[in-house]
Amino acid sequence: MTHDTPALHDLTVAGLAAQLRDRKVSAVETAQHFLARARANASLGAFLDINDEVTLAQARLADVALAAGTASPLQALLGVPVAHKDIFVTRDFVSTAGSKMLAGYRSPFDATVVANLARQGVVTLGKLNCDEFAMGSANENSAFGNVKNPWDITRTPGGSSGGSAAAVAARLVPAATGTDTGGSIRQPASFCGITGIKPTYGRASRYGMVAFASSLDQAGPMARTAEDCALLLSAMCGPDPDRDSTSLDVPAENFGRSLNDSLEGLRIGVPGEFFGEGLASDVRSAVDAALKEYEKLGATLVPISLPRTELSIPVYYIIAPAEASSNLSRFDGVKFGHRAEKYVDLIDMYKKTRAEGFGDEVKRRIMIGAYVLSHGYYDAYYLQAQKIRRMIADDFQQAFKLCDVIAGPVAPTVAWKLGGHGNDPLADYLADIFTLPGSLAGLPGMSLSVGFGADRMPVGMQLIGNYLQEAKLLNVAHRFQQATDWHAAKPEGF
Ligand code: GLN
Numbered sequence: 001m002t003h004d005t006p007a008l009h010d011l012t013v014a015g016l017a018a019q020l021r022d023r024k025v026s027a028v029e030t031a032q033h034f035l036a037r038a039r040a041n042a043s044l045g046a047f048l049d050i051n052d053e054v055t056l057a058q059a060r061l062a063d064v065a066l067a068a069g070t071a072s073p074l075q076a077l078l079g080v081p082v083a084h085k086d087i088f089v090t091r092d093f094v095s096t097a098g099s100k101m102l103a104g105y106r107s108p109f110d111a112t113v114v115a116n117l118a119r120q121g122v123v124t125l126g127k128l129n130c131d132e133f134a135m136g137s138a139n140e141n142s143a144f145g146n147v148k149n150p151w152d153i154t155r156t157p158g159g160s161s162g163g164s165a166a167a168v169a170a171r172l173v174p175a176a177t178g179t180d181t182g183g184s185i186r187q188p189a190s191f192c193g194i195t196g197i198k199p200t201y202g203r204a205s206r207y208g209m210v211a212f213a214s215s216l217d218q219a220g221p222m223a224r225t226a227e228d229c230a231l232l233l234s235a236m237c238g239p240d241p242d243r244d245s246t247s248l249d250v251p252a253e254n255f256g257r258s259l260n261d262s263l264e265g266l267r268i269g270v271p272g273e274f275f276g277e278g279l280a281s282d283v284r285s286a287v288d289a290a291l292k293e294y295e296k297l298g299a300t301l302v303p304i305s306l307p308r309t310e311l312s313i314p315v316y317y318i319i320a321p322a323e324a325s326s327n328l329s330r331f332d333g334v335k336f337g338h339r340a341e342k343y344v345d346l347i348d349m350y351k352k353t354r355a356e357g358f359g360d361e362v363k364r365r366i367m368i369g370a371y372v373l374s375h376g377y378y379d380a381y382y383l384q385a386q387k388i389r390r391m392i393a394d395d396f397q398q399a400f401k402l403c404d405v406i407a408g409p410v411a412p413t414v415a416w417k418l419g420g421h422g423n424d425p426l427a428d429y430l431a432d433i434f435t436l437p438g439s440l441a442g443l444p445g446m447s448l449s450v451g452f453g454a455d456r457m458p459v460g461m462q463l464i465g466n467y468l469q470e471a472k473l474l475n476v477a478h479r480f481q482q483a484t485d486w487h488a489a490k491p492e493g494f
Helices: 013-021 027-040 052-068 112-119 162-169 186-192 226-236 281-296 312-330 346-357 360-372 378-399 425-430 436-441 470-483
Strands: 047-049 081-085 123-128 175-180 195-198 218-223 267-271 300-304 405-409 445-452 458-465
Touching (some): 013 027, 013 052, 013 226, 027 081, 052 123, 123 162, 162 218, 195 470, 226 470, 360 378
Parallel strands (some): 081 123, 081 175, 267 405
């Protein structure tokens, strides 16, 4: 490569895929480059497992197909390295879900999302750190250490897909997978200045995604641009009727098909509730400026109301733990993962295994979940929460009568300092306020970087669309990225 060409790690997925197709660079060279970067930046804590042999073997296969020129247009990602959030199980890498419970665990199969990407010729670069069982907003709940934000290593990268966001922002990998139950793709994308999208619930198969809250969990891509997210998302999604009964019966789509559509006449709903007292002024200014940019691009801003925004916090923190307490009952020391060494009988083995294997936040949620589902409290908490969840979904449908997409902040503040919320889980929960409503409604949502706030920390803007409107969201984000260059900003030293 000459001096004028951008370094491999500065290329987008689309740019890198083109170079690979044109044989300007080989998949093996690319993989080696990124493996070296991942190693050199190990102190960020983003990667939990790397395996050169596996990665290079995949890269060699990609090179064979690239050299033969047999790549079909369906293999748009041939040779592009992607790393997976460690919540996806993988045959060739350790799969821990960020938990001591699964330390060293090897899955006998690949998650559907992982397999779908592999079929497109993606080269797996490794596994990425995350909050334990995806529970958290700061990546501080991982059993394997926290991840650092490349924009300021004293700050959180966000969570739970913190390793994915940090790795993409630091250019250790061109794109990564994440999962979003209550904001875990959007919020870390926002905190690390990248782009991420959570599709409509059911778009991507949950098979092989270690379950947290099954009615909310959804996979999605994290990359630097909306165009890259469209490429990845198109490869990840599709029905999986035999393995995930909640996967939608809608065919895989090319989500990038309308990236360049004009925004003339687009109605952007701006929910008053997202711009109240709790919103930090630096975040507000960046989001306001982005909304102005959209007006320049031809969109009109429409004030809307999502009246139950605040209620989404208690509703989510009842429903998600309820489902988690049920899902995590499978970790009993018998089927997989950790088992206590010393115990007197079966019950004692269960107890010690779970006491040793789970971290504090996971235990807290199992207890809350078991409580809200228990006889006598079920009606008061769980049932009420389900009713309000339905109302929140209805509120969005009212709003979508007035607008095509909804825009607002992703989080009330920029990334906070590691340890900044101390031992106060509520402080983390409250910071989820803007991502939870869309999650509870099962709507697609994304985050794109729209500027910087205090201490030059990135600010993300959230776009929420109606069901199956991912292509529209990506179009709206792409046009903004064509007109501005926030997405190209790079943390110093990377
Ligand atoms: N921060 C939220 C939680 O702790 C969301 C996590 C997620 O989306 N996985 O549950």
